[in-house]
């Protein structure tokens with residue numbers, strides 16, 4: 001039997017309650033999602049059942065994971081952070097600017113590192129052959145962007161607001177509007193792939209992908225803030241989203 | 257360990273990264289004709305033993321002398337068309353990115369990594385997939401003299417069966433096999449860094 005939204009909502013509520021109870025009893029808060037999160041059905045056969053083996057790389061300055069590949073001027077063109085200007089015509093949808101800073105765990109800017117994004121078009125359709133959602137493709141929108149962070153860790157993308165889309169996790173399952181982000185830090189341990197959401201979206205509470213993050217404060221950090229100062233007159237609405245990379249770094253080792 | 261900035265949670269890469277993240281030559285990290293080129297290949301399998309056709313693998317490793325690759329240009333782009341140009345075939349960036357094919361298979365052509373410190377030579381591997389809420393790290397160790405592997409702090413700390421999941425198996429002509437089992441009896445040893 002395919003579960004209903006009510007079934008999934010119930011499963012998610014139980015996981016949240018169990019987590020909150022554990023934290024109230026003294027457990028350490030968890031920022032990342034559990035890999036075995038049954039309400040997200042595809043996780044069932046794809047998560048390891050053994051706990052990861054801890055490697056104390058901060059005591060091993062030779063660990064390769066404390067270093068990261070270099071990206072530079074040849075990897076990103078100037079237009080790559082404007083997803084609305086990649087085709088001859090104008091894409092459909094609400095123009096938005098997403099801007100923020102990438103920081104490490106110590107609050108320091110992550111400079112000159114690669115950010116890649118991808119998203120559905122304004123109708124909620126990906127330019128991917130396997131996306132069968134019958135919403136229209138937009139010949140003027142592919143939905144892929146990239147940029148390098150600046151000296152202050154800052155980044156900016158201009159795009160259109162992606163539409164929500166259905167998926168087959170359960171009956172009547174809909175993903176809230178989101179932009180996929182991929183980030184590199186100064187250490188490979190900081191590698192992050194995540195998704196940015198939009199404020200006031202009623203689908204956030206019903207989405208097992210977002211709710212796989214059982215910590216309420218951590219979930220809120222995945223939702224961008226509308227920022228009127230970033231909105232451009234007659235042009236686009238602005239959202240601010242700062243990103244903090246996890247994982248030990250060589251610099252982190254030094255400051256300890 | 258404490259921290260001042262609350263970190264951003266990870267999410268699954270989802271099913272539709274294929275038109276966004278992979279790039280031509282993503283698995284061809286070795287500069288053309290380099291004598292230290294090796295091929296590492298394998299399959300990504302789920303807990304039922306089925307191939308995972310929509311995973312994305314990333315690899316990162318040192319150069320043959322144990323030096324840190326600093327070359328850029330893994331994703332080199334053509335300023336005229338905005339399309340990917342491919343690598344220049346000269347610089348060694350050390351970074352590879354490969355989507356699994358419909359049969360869950362992947363192949364990486366890179367340079368035989370050197371070693372630093374007490375560690376035996378290895379490639380860093382990172383696994384992303386639909387259904388995987390948070391990526392997985394592992395290491396691909398190449399077959400080396402037993403003393404060399406025994407001296408590696410991570411390998412030395414693992415029981416033989418768990419250790420075996422991190423060792424690539426030599427095949428003829430500089431080729432090595434490394435399967436990744438996300439779950440099950442042969443589950444790969446995954447790592448977390450602290």
Ligand SMILES: [Fe+3]
Nearest residue numbers: 175178180270
């Ligand atoms: Fe998506």
